[in-house]
Amino acid sequence: xxxxxxxxxxxxxxxxxxxxxxxxxxxxxxxxxxxxxxxxxxxxxxxxxxxxxxxxxxxxxxxxxxxxxxxxxxxxxxxxxxxxxxxxxxxxxxxxxxxxxxxxxxxxxxxxxxxxxxxxxxxxxxxxxxxxxxxxxxxxxxxxxxxxxxxxxxxxxxxxxxxxxxxxxxxxxxxxxxxxxxxxxxxxxxxxxxxxx
Amino acid sequence: xxxxxxxxxxxxxxxxxxxxxxxxxxxxxxxxxxxxxxxxxxxxxxxxxxxxxxxxxxxxxxxxxxxxxxxxxxxxxxxxxxxxxxxxxxxxxxxxxxxxxxxxxxxxxxxxxxxxxxxxxxxxxxxxxxxxxxxxxxxxxxxxxxxxxxxxxxxxxxxxxxxxxxxxxxxxxxxxxxxxxxxxxxxxxxxxxxxxxxxxxxxxxxxxxxxxxxxxxxxxxxxxxxxxxxxxxxxxxxxxxxxxxxxxxxxxxxxxxxxxxxxxxxxxxxxxxxxxxxxxxxxxxxxxxxxxxxxxxxxxxxxxxxxxxxxxxxxxxxxxxxxxxxxxxxxxxxxxxxxxxxxxxxxxxxxxxxxxxxxxxxxxxxxxxxxxxxxxxxxxxxxxxxxxxxxxxxxxxxxxxxxxxxxxxxxxxxxxxxxxxxxxxxxxxxxxxxxxxxxxxxxxxxxxxxxxxxxxxxxxxxxxxxxxxxxxxxxxxxxxxxxxxxxxxxxxxxxxxx
Numbered sequence: 295x296x297x298x299x300x301x302x303x304x305x306x307x308x309x310x311x312x313x314x315x316x317x318x319x320x321x322x323x324x325x326x327x328x329x330x331x332x333x334x335x336x337x338x339x340x341x342x343x344x345x346x347x348x349x350x351x352x353x354x355x356x357x358x359x360x361x362x363x364x365x366x367x368x369x370x371x372x373x374x375x376x377x378x379x380x381x382x383x384x385x386x387x388x389x390x391x392x393x394x395x396x397x398x399x400x401x402x403x404x405x406x407x408x409x410x411x412x413x414x415x416x417x418x419x420x421x422x423x424x425x426x427x428x429x430x431x432x433x434x435x436x437x438x439x440x441x442x443x444x445x446x447x448x449x450x451x452x453x454x455x456x457x458x459x460x461x462x463x464x465x466x467x468x469x470x471x472x473x474x475x476x477x478x479x480x481x482x483x484x485x486x487x488x489x490x491x
Numbered sequence: 492x493x494x495x496x497x498x499x500x501x502x503x504x505x506x507x508x509x510x511x512x513x514x515x516x517x518x519x520x521x522x523x524x525x526x527x528x529x530x531x532x533x534x535x536x537x538x539x540x541x542x543x544x545x546x547x548x549x550x551x552x553x554x555x556x557x558x559x560x561x562x563x564x565x566x567x568x569x570x571x572x573x574x575x576x577x578x579x580x581x582x583x584x585x586x587x588x589x590x591x592x593x594x595x596x597x598x599x600x601x602x603x604x605x606x607x608x609x610x611x612x613x614x615x616x617x618x619x620x621x622x623x624x625x626x627x628x629x630x631x632x633x634x635x636x637x638x639x640x641x642x643x644x645x646x647x648x649x650x651x652x653x654x655x656x657x658x659x660x661x662x663x664x665x666x667x668x669x670x671x672x673x674x675x676x677x678x679x680x681x682x683x684x685x686x687x688x689x690x691x692x693x694x695x696x697x698x699x700x701x702x703x704x705x706x707x708x709x710x711x712x713x714x715x716x717x718x719x720x721x722x723x724x725x726x727x728x729x730x731x732x733x734x735x736x737x738x739x740x741x742x743x744x745x746x747x748x749x750x751x752x753x754x755x756x757x758x759x760x761x762x763x764x765x766x767x768x769x770x771x772x773x774x775x776x777x778x779x780x781x782x783x784x785x786x787x788x789x790x791x792x793x794x795x796x797x798x799x800x801x802x803x804x805x806x807x808x809x810x811x812x813x814x815x816x817x818x819x820x821x822x823x824x825x826x827x828x829x830x831x832x833x834x835x836x837x838x839x840x841x842x843x844x845x846x847x848x849x850x851x852x853x854x855x856x857x858x859x860x861x862x863x864x865x866x867x868x869x870x871x872x873x874x875x876x877x878x879x880x881x882x883x884x885x886x887x888x889x890x891x892x893x894x895x896x897x898x899x900x901x902x903x904x905x906x907x908x909x910x911x912x913x914x915x916x917x918x919x920x921x922x923x924x925x926x927x928x929x930x931x932x933x934x935x936x937x938x939x940x941x942x943x944x945x946x947x948x949x950x951x952x953x954x955x956x957x958x959x960x961x962x963x964x965x966x967x968x969x970x971x972x973x974x975x976x977x978x979x980x981x982x983x984x985x986x987x988x989x
Contacts, residue, residue, distance in 0.1 A: 417915065448884055469885050483896040
């Protein structure tokens with residue numbers, strides 16, 4: 295499967311998701327009451343927007359389906375694209391060792407089958423880490439949660455061979471202390487103190 | 492006007508403001524030069540800090556960040572073939588080959604001088620055209636404002652990269668997200684899902700930081716990060732450009748700057764698009780297009796003059812109409828609104844000191860950027876070797892602090908994460924993000940003006956179409972959609988033929 299086709303699957307998912315969202319928005323507008331004499335109440339704009347999303351995602355859906363049917367018809371050309379794919383994979387391999395090239399233009403451009411799961415796993419772990427960070431911050435306090443979060447995230451993002459545990463420790467504690475006091479004393483932002491407060 | 496400008500300069504020459512501009516430029520350059528960090532992110536992170544400053548000082552810092560952030564991208568573009576920001580993508584095309592040929596000094600020379608002159612030129616255009624534009628806009632009522640906001644939204648949806656359908660969907664999604672909370676005029680709560688924290692809607696800051704910073708960082712977190720330093724090739728011998736060299740690029744410079752200013756003025760797109768169009772134009776107009784991509788100075792000149800020129804352009808609609816010209820100006824709008832200032836025609840008459848303070852800050856920031864890059868290049872190159880797996884988590888923590896700071900509540904950090912995940916999904920599904928932000932900011936303005944306008948016209952929609960100024964905007968809006976749809980159609984056909 296080449297990058298182009300994968301995008302089409304994504305378009306399909308996006309179109310269907312947006313269709314559902316637009317229907318939810320639209321039905322929700324019926325709970326809104328018009329509080330002024332005007333016939334254009336708080337429900338008007340959401341209705342227009344939801345109808346807009348509905349129509350546009352239908353167009354996206356049909357475009358995607360049309361392209362798929364077209365692709366299915368051109369069976370003969372499929373062979374050619376298969377060869378092209380193989381070549382593309384080859385050239386992608388060259389990139390693989392070269393992380394820097396991938397990083398910069400947001401990773402979306404390169405979809406590498408083998409490491410796909412690994413990518414989503416990393417994003418998922420990062421997200422869960424941030425969720426825990428936000429959950430625990432009001433309880434334990436900004437200082438401790440931030441230091442712990444930073445330390446774990448440093449390790450998660452850095453490659454094993456570049457792990458520098460003492461540096462990570464010092465940096466995570468230092469950053470959290472500096473940010474806490476700079477915002478508390480300099481900008482009068484009372485970050486959650488938690489158990490230390 | 493000159494007196495106002497002098498007053499603006501005297502505000503900015505105060506020690507504290509001067510320090511903020513210079514610190515902003517330095518920090519912006521750092522953000523700009525590290526791939527994955529952008530000017531938008533720098534502004535997003537510093538926005539909460541500006542709340543406690545007075546508006547002029549806050550703007551001093553933000554303008555410094557803006558100029559520095561856009562300019563910093565040229566360093567890795569030339570040295571590493573990595574654009575530090577989207578504004579420097581085409582700088583890599585010829586800048587990197589030049590550095591490989593041993594002409595890094597020359598490439599830097601052209602890039603720095605063009606960034607500076609392109610920026611200054613655009614600031615002068617800004618100073619010259621935004622006051623009369625604001626004066627003209629004084630005549631606008633709700634009907635015209637409704638037309639302009641819809642015009643801006645259509646334009647950004649059709650001009651942003653990729654499919655026009657997706658662009659418009661992004662804009663509508665942003666408009667929907669802004670509807671959460673109390674409706675304008677009658678304050679009826681909408682889409683709050685029973686959460687009282689949402690009664691006032693999503694705060695602007697978590698939305699902006701989430702979509703632009705957290706979303707981008709989630710993308711980067713997809714894979715383990717390698718340090719950048721190893722393939723650096725740094726042999727720099729001063730600024731290798733003579734005045735004669737530069738004069739030979741004069742026309743190219745002027746054309747690219749004008750492209751940058753023009754694209755900047757259009758709502759929603761900025762330096763990221765400008766540099767690519769300017770590069771393509773320079774190549775098309777060149778007598779030796781085959782040399783492009785192999786290390787010709789013209790390419791660097793086109794890219795770097797246009798992206799900095801887009802800064803002044805993007806500020807024109809923001810200052811004169813209150814409509815942001817790109818993503819950074821969307822943030823600046825947020826920064827002004829939090830201080831209770833609404834950019835637009837009245838801004839010019841009521842807050843003349845701040846308006847001209849911003850102009851002065853931009854000029855000072857440009858000069859600071861020039862000096863930093865000429866005398867401090869060595870240090871900025873060294874910054875590139877700071878590992879990003881250390882920078883990015885710190886930035887996430889700072890984003891969390893920033894989201895928290897506006898209302899002192901943890902709920903806004905949840906909102907930050909929500910918008911971060913949304914931004915990540917949008918990037919993954921190839922939906923442009925800028926229209927979401929513009930929809931989020933302009934949606935409520937459009938709705939408020941629509942409902943106010945209807946009160947004026949006794950519930951009739953007809954005057955919305957027939958008022959002359961409004962009609963002009965409708966025609967351009969529809970024209971831009973038709974043009975883009977036609978262009979995409981043609982492109983598809985030609986691709987299908989191959």
